[in-house]
Amino acid sequence: MLMGKAQVRTGVQLGIITFLVLLFIFVLDNRFRVLPNKVHGYLPMHHEGLVLTDITVTTCSLISSCSVPSDNWHRIEKDLYLDQGWFSHAYVHVQRKRQEDLLDTDRVVFDLRIGRLDPTVSEKDQGAERWESRSAGIWLLRSSKRHASDSQKAITAVDVLFGADAVEPRAGWDIKDQALLISASPDTPEPRLSVRHGTPKSLTRPTPRVRKDGKFKILQVSDLHLSTGLGYCRDPVPASPSGAICDADPRTLEFVGSVLDSERPDMVVLSGDQVNGETAPDAQTAVFKFAELFIKRNIPYAIIFGNHDDEGSLDRAAIMSLTQSLPLSLSEPGPATVDGVGNYVVEVLARGTSSHSALSLYLLDTHGYSPDETHFKGYDWLKKSQLDWLRETAASLRTSAAHKEYAHIHLDMAFIHIPLPEYRNTGNLVPGSGQRLEPPTAPGFNSGAKDVFIENNIFAVSCGHDHANDYCTVEPHSEPDKAELSTVGKRLWMCYAGGAGFGGYGGYGGYKRRVRVWDFDMNEAKVETWKRVEGGEDEGRVDVKVVVDGGRVVEG
Secondary structure: OHHHHHHHHHHHHHHHHHHHHHHHHHHHHHHHOOOOHHHHOOOOOOOOOEEEEEEEEEEEOOOOOOOOOOOOEEEOOOOOOOOOOOOOEEEEEEEEEEHHHOOOOOOEEEEEEEOOOOHHHHOHHHOOOOOEEOHHHEEEEEEOOOOHHHOOOOEEEEEEEEOOOOOOOOOOEEEOOOOOOOOOOOOOOOEEEEEEEOOOOOOOOOOOEOOOOOEEEEEEEEOOOEOOOOOEOOOOOOOOOOOOOOEHHHHHHHHHHHHHHHHOOOEEEEEOOOEOHHHOOOHHHHHHHHHHHHHOOOOOEEEEOOOOHHHOOOOHHHHHHHHHOOOOEOOOOOOOOOOOOOOEEEEEEOOOOOOOEEEEEEEOOOOOEOOOOOOOOOEOOOOHHHHHHHHHHHHHHHOOHHHHOOOOOOEEEEEOOOOOHHHHOOOOEOOOOOOEOOOOOOOOOOOOHHHHHHHOOEEEEEEOOOOOEOOEEEEEOOOHHHHOOOOOOOEEEEEEOOEOOOOOOOOOOOOOOEEEEEEEEOOOOEEEEEEEEOOHHHOOEEEEEEEEEOOEEOOO
16 A cells, blocks of 8 residues: 555656656747757647748839849739739738748747838837838838747738738638738729738548438529629619619628528539639639638538639639638549549538438539630530549449448439530420520530430539529430439439629629529438529529429429
8 A cells, every 4th residue: 555655656756857847848948949840840839831030012113123132032923903003013022931040130020010100109009019110001020039930929921812802711811901002093902911820720621411400401602703802793683772883792792691691501512603704813812702701601612613713813723722722612623634623523421420422412614615616606515534534433432332331312413614505405494493584605515414414313413604594404315225324313404503793794684693502301312492582572482493302303
């Protein structure tokens, strides 16, 4: 008994001594940096990487240079005038260093303000601080104290966004309320700095899953046509009050936000033309607007591209990479060997902790404009490599344990932007499913995608592109014998989402913006769809239709 007490007493003493030694080393390292750099990444209040030691704005003209001042300076490649200045350009320059390269004389940036007055004068709690002035109204708070660079308060990255409505959806980033003070045209969206403090936040890809009640709801949002800046409304219905300016993006985002709050979907699919390239000289700003809608509501989302997304400052690959880097994004570029960017499948798992797939969502890039205007005018089509990929992927998934061991009926659906040629057929329109207000601008070449969808158990495909169309049609397989390959039926529902954004065209006799809902009851293998419309008496669910019942496609 005495030996046991002695051992406990010795253990406690060793624990206290070990704690005091570690505390002494940590305090000593904070003052004199005695530990190796590689150790710092595993200690609280430390992180590896680059820190900023200075930030400024450089303006140049036809006869002066906007090049970086020295080796440690780097330019953020966004002209603050958005290339709209007749003779002038301006860029943000940052001076950055690796922590291990910092000298005793280096000062690390901890905070940043934008304004005409010194923060010690304009802010009550800043009297004891020493702020340093830079061009364009930038004020910096810097420190040369040892281990200043290891603090999570240190600024480690700076970005530029544009417009009074710019938002910052990235974790750990903070957009400044005040725009940079530069002499730009009133028509040019104002540049605003966004800063990151500390280390980049790690992201975990969300896992879509059927809810406990066996339901899963998708909100399909198409043709947002977001701009850099507020944007201008096209054909708004209802119109703004007499004399009032209709700002496209705020009205679009308010509408979609209201639907998100009322429908509370489990996932959002953005089916193309999120960015209105012509009015998006900074596409990143436009992307952040739609992403922030979903991120602040904790809703996973996936994108495909339309024909306008890459007509701004970023191409498809860059927009996809940017979207992938944001929280809650399910988006993927897809295989490099397949035509297009954004050919991928999202697996929605069964409820609970199951690893079995209940629903497969195929997202496909329908590209942009026809590559052969001489023979097939208008728009592009799904290519052979994409349809081959879909066949191979669907076959592989069907034979996987995740699909075969699912206890209920597994369902498959697809999303595209440009409609298939069969959307032109008027004989199979579903009564009461919506309106056909404009001729479908489908491709002139038919690559056979409709039949491939049916053969691979896809019960429905839904598109965007033609804003004023929101109907559904049900098309049979072109060769009935091959249709027997399908386990859900010999036909395919083909629906339009309708245009959601006020930055895109409307018209056609008073078309109202809308979005489409897809509601899955996996207990009953039942799928319903309806629309939500902006404004007026149509704000409830519109054109409710049953698409699948008991695992079989409804004839319409």
